[in-house]
Amino acid sequence: MDTGPKPVAEQSGTILWFEYLLDSSLLEKQLSRENSDSQATELIVEFLVNSHSLNVSEKNNSKVIDVEGTEAPNGSEPKTRKSLALKILALKCAAHLKWNFQLLENRVPLTLQQLLYQDLLFFSENGKVDIKSHISLDFREASPHTIFAVSTYHRWVLWALKSIQIITKPNKVLHIPMPGGQGPTFVPPHITEAMLNSLKLQAIDSVLILENILKELNGKKMIMPTISTFVSLTENSTSVSEHRWQEGYSISIEEFELQLRYDLAVWFMFANQYSVAKRHLQVVGRLFADCQSRKMEYCTISAPYLKGFLSACQIQGVNDEKSLTEKMHESIKNHYVGFLSVLQEDNIRREVPIHYREMAELDLLSAAASGKFTIAKDLVFKVQTLNVVRRALADYHIPGTYFKLLADEEGSGFQFLISELERVHQLGNKHDENKIKGLLSKILMTGGDKIKNSLFSNSLLKEIMQGELAKIEPALEHLPFNPDFPHSLLPQIECGELIQQLIESYRTSEIQTLLDRLSHGWPNRPLWTLYKKWEIPIPFQSAVMNLPKGMLQDWSYILLAKYRELLSLQDFAGAVEMLKAVEERGRTKQLANSQAGSKLFKLIEWEILLVDVLQFLHKWPVSSNSSRFAELTTQCRGCLGALQRGETIFPRSEVVDYCVALLLAACEWEFLLGLDVRWNLNLNVELASSLAAVCYDLQRDRERPTRKNAKSLWDLIIPAFNPTSANSGTMASQGGGSALKRTAAGALQQGGSSARDSPNANVPLVNRAALSKFCQLLYEPQSLNITLSLFVRLHNVVQDEANLEINADLSSLWPAVLSNANSYHLPGIGELLSQLLERALSLYPLNTDWLKLQGDLHFAQGFHSAAMSCFMTAASLASDYFHQVVPKQVLDEATVRRMIKCSHSASCFTQSALLCQLLEEIDYATAFRCLQERGCNDAMDSLYPFIWDVTLLEFIIQLHHKRGETQRKTAALKAIGMLELNANNNEEILREAAAQRKAQFLRCLAKQYL
Incomplete structure (x- = not known):
């Protein structure tokens, strides 16, 4: 039994490229199949790529064909036998496509297209390719196949320049040798750009050559090469000039002229030379009408396209009627x-x-x-x-x-x-x-x-x-309405309408009328239960439920529910009207002497204070200069005093919270500091008292404040970000229970004792939800600044990365070390810091320090575009949109380096290089590295007029010269040639030029990021 290795069978129908060299008839068989155009373009790429590789690898070992029998000139690359054979096969495929540029446009790389048409020139001119000599060529004496090759090449030059700036589809890559590698058809962008620049320089000569051909045709018929025209090389071939040029397709003089004039007209239209294009199109329109009845193999003009060009040039006498x-x-x-x-x-x-x-x-x-x-x-x-x-x-x-x-x-x-x-x-x-x-x-x-x-x-x-x-x-027809409802349902329908009106009404007189009418429909049911969304706070519920049942209870409950609705809609006047209507009705009924009535009136008094405080803070900071500020401050102190005295009727927690907010806004540090928080379970009061202590220390001595009170506030807040409380956002921030205890210092804690900074300590009452709520009570700049600095220091300590450190004022107040810092919840800290920053900037949008702080936070979180927006906003505000010099403390060294990093991460490398000019000492290493990057997402050469450092401009000029980027080099030369950048100018002129360009560049960045 044969157990040896067996040959692997090749895939049926697959033909390797070298098999076409062995059998010259194999290519014609493949191209004779249906839908062979796509295969022809793939073969062109394969033949030309392998021809080039063979030319390099075998030029010293293969027989070199010299068509003139002389040695190859020095410096020219000799063509091997296999290389020439493959080039001929590629020309056969192009002949099969009838030399149609459009079929090769998106399938064959531009460099291979140029190589293909140069090979056609090589074989038609007996082994010579001298494109510069075409301008002086006498086409009256030239052979038809030479004229065809020359015209085809120069037609392609104009076509390539036009299509490369319109077509956006990528070139097809046929083969990738390894994952992530570059295929054989890959052409580096700088090579393509250099080739296009050379074609642009050649365009004028190509136009002149094509016009000379049209002038010197003299009725000569052209011959278009076909597959049979080109003779494949064999072992015995000794010359390349054995092709059968007379066996091509005969082109009439009209068809040949039609195609050349059409290509010239399209080029002139593309070059915005409409008068010259119109002159050619007039002839094209006449020739196309004559040739349209014939079968044209060479001409590839589309009738709708031609009609569009004729219409664009307003050429009269077009036979077809306008659509x-x-x-x-x-x-x-x-x-x-x-x-x-x-x-x-x-x-x-x-x-x-x-x-x-x-x-x-x-x-x-x-x-x-x-x-x-x-x-x-x-x-x-x-x-x-x-x-x-x-x-x-x-x-x-x-x-x-x-x-x-x-x-x-x-x-x-x-x-x-x-x-x-x-x-x-x-x-x-x-x-x-x-x-x-x-x-x-x-x-x-x-x-x-x-x-x-x-x-x-x-x-x-x-x-x-x-x-x-x-x-x-x-x-x-208008049919009369005949209700089919039973009479028994009509009262219910009427009551339903009255209930709907009661829900929608906010006028006390109308509410009273509706209640009177509804009381007859439900005599035994409380009217306040008609709508389930009528809800009032628990203290009000207990007070109202102790009132006599009937109209007074319904009236009080419904108006208090509507008070809450109006308060949520920020209709402060309407909310106060509802409260006063309840109070007035109660006093009319002589409830002041009853326990339920006195409790209700006291609660209403505090609710009116809550409405006044909310209305006052709603207009902050405009209302900070109001005459009512002192009056409201006194009332809030009285409200908190009632809470401290432990009266039987005490204000709701919401009222207490906003009284604390107003006292913080009024800078009542000493009063808040004096509050006894040991038996008070309102967390916001304790946080406000600790914050007021820090503010009071800074007010007394800003340069050397005591750290004891800052340490107490730090210890109170940081446990909210440990792993246990990071998931306790729904935990109640108020109230009490058997598990709540206080330390000897009076701090709130949930049972047991815990070491400071330990994330494994028992869950404290302070949590992220409670802190977020407290942050919404801050209005005054100093209290906002202190709280921001605390969160900034906590964020820096937990993140522990010097490159991403956030800079904030007063950060030195807080401890710089945190035990087991990696266990704290960094995203939670960043989220709360971001919320507090947004609130602070909504109140004080012109604070550049906070804008920079927000930019640093975005940078630390990896949001570079948002960081750039914040930095540019701060700089534009500090300089009146760059009409003044940007202060150094706004665009300091660290901020500029972060802006450089942000632009680099967005692949705006030219912006990064220009930002290096804003440093005290220009970082040439970073700037040069950025300028050498490819694939910029910024405007690149349009930013060159904003460069004031001559060294950068010199480097850019040398870089573009090395890459062959002529247009960009010209832009850089124009920028460096400005008189104000002359090194011989005095310092004042140079400083003025730098300041002007710096302002223009920063305005350009502001337009992009703001």
């Missing part, structure tokens, strides 16, 4: 003159796409609204009517707004619609009758008696509708 789309565009260009006739004709012929017509309708509406030009009063409606007819004929949906417009136009509008439907019915086809019938049915169902009578008066449309009118008539 309706062209007529429509011309009418729009002429301010809609004859626009209706175009639409009427299109309703019969139906050539213009419906979306074109709809866009034209929208443009007309816009022009009429803006008053750009004067139009007829009814033009817009008539255009809409014609478009509705067209949509109906195409079975498209008819917008309901049109029927309202039709009713507004009354008789004249419907008469116009009827006339258009008559026209379509008479000139259209039979299938349109049902569509017209459907449109009329919709109109009759939505229209009135006038439209119905107009339809009846038209015999043709009445005939179309026939049986439909019998169905529609009963629906159009």
Whole structure:
């Protein structure tokens, strides 16, 4: 039994490239198959790529063919036998494609296309490729195949320059040798750009050469090479010039001239030389009409494209009539003159796409609204009517707004619609009758008696509708309303309407009337239970429920619920009105002497204070200079005093929170510091007291504040970010329970004792949700600044990365070390810091320090674009949009380096290099490295006028010269040639030039990021 290795069978139908060299007939068999164009382009790439590789690897071992029998000149690369054979095979494939540039455009790399047409020149000129000599070539004496090769190459030059700037599809890569590697067809961008620059320099000569060919044809017939024209090399070949040039396809002089003139005309159109293009297109239009009846193998002109060029150049005498789309565009260009006739004709012929017509309708509406030009009063409606007819004929949906417009136009509008439907019915086809019938049915169902009578008066449309009118008539009659509801349900319906009015009403007099009427419908049910969304705070519930049942209880409960609704809508005046109405009704009923009444009145007094405080803080910081500030401060101190005294009736926690917020805004540090928090379970009071202690220390001695109070606030806050409490955001921030204890210092804690900074300690009462709520109570700048500095220091300590450290004022107040810092929840710290920054900037949007702080936070979190936006906002605010010098403390060294990093991460490498100029000492190493990067996402050479450092400009010029980037080099030379950058200028001129360019560059960045 044979157990040896067996050969692997090749895939059926797969032919390797070298097999075409062994069998010359194999290529023709492959190209004779159906749909062989794509295979031909793939073979061209494969043959040319392998030809180049063989030329390099075998040039010293293979026999070199010298067509003139002399040695190859020094410096030229000799062509091996296999290389020439593969080039001939590539030319055979191009001949099979009939030398059509468009078929090779997206499938063959540009460099290989150039190599292909240069090979055609090589074989047609007996082994010489001297493109510069074509300008002096006498085409009257040249052979037809030489003229064809020369014209093909220079036609391709113009085609390549045009298409490379229009076509955006990537070139096809056929083979990738390894994952992530570059295929054999990969061409580095700088090589492609250098080749294009050389083609641009050659374009003028190519135009002259093609025009010389047209002048010197003298009736000579051209021959287009076919597959049989090229003779494949064999073992015995000794010359390359054995091709059968006379066996090609014979091209008439008219067809050849037509193609050349068309290519020249397209090039001139692309180069914006319209007068020269028009001269060529006039001849092309005449020649195309003559040659169109013949079978053209060489000419690849598209009739619609040619028609478009002729129309663009306004060439008269075009045989084809203009399409309706062209007529429509011309009418729009002429301010809609004859626009209706175009639409009427299109309703019969139906050539213009419906979306074109709809866009034209929208443009007309816009022009009429803006008053750009004067139009007829009814033009817009008539255009809409014609478009509705067209949509109906195409079975498209008819917008309901049109029927309202039709009713507004009354008789004249419907008469116009009827006339258009008559026209379509008479000139259209039979299938349109049902569509017209459907449109009329919709109109009759939505229209009135006038439209119905107009339809009846038209015999043709009445005939179309026939049986439909019998169905529609009963629906159009105004039938009398006959309610079928049982009489027993009518009182319930009436009560339901009264309840709905009660829910929607906020007028006390109307509410009283509705309650009186509803009390008869539900005599034994409390009216405040009619709507389940009426809710009031628990202290109010206990007070109201102790009132006598009946109208007074319902009145008090419902008005207090509506007070909460109005407060949530920030209707402060309406909210106070509801509270005072409850108080007034209670005093009328002489409830002041009762326990329930006195509690209710005291709670209402504090609620009115809450409304006043909320209204005052809502207008902060404008209200900070108000005369009511001192009065509200006194009232808030009295409210907190009642809480401290432990009175039986104490304010709600929400009232306490906003009293604390106002006292913090009023800088009442000493009062807040003096609050006894040992037995107070309101967390915001304790946080405010600790924060007030730090503020008071800074007020006394800002340079050397005591750290004891800062340490207490730090210890109170940081446990909220340990792993246990990171998941306890829903934990109550107020209230008490058996598990709540206090330390000897009075700090709140949940049972047991825990070491400071330990993330494994028992869960404290302070959590992220409670801290977030407390941050919303901060309004005054100093308290905001201190809290921000605490979170910044905590963020820096937990993150522990010097490159991402956030800079903030007063950070030195807080400890710089945290035990087991890696266990704290960094995202939670960043989220709370971000929320507090957004709040602070919403109150003080011009604070540049906080804007920089927000930028540093975004940078630390990896949001580089947002960081750049913050940095640029701070710089623009500090310099009046860069009309003044940006202060050093705004764009300091660290900030500029972070801006460089942000631009680099966005692949805006030129911006990064220019930002290096803002440093005290220009970082040339970073700038040069950025300038050498490829694939920039910024404007690159358009930023060169903003460079004031000559060294950078010199490096850019040398870099572009090395890469062969002529245009960018020219832009850099223009920038360095400005007189104000001359090194011989005095220091004042150089500083002024630098300041001007710096401001312009920063404005450019501001437009991008702001």
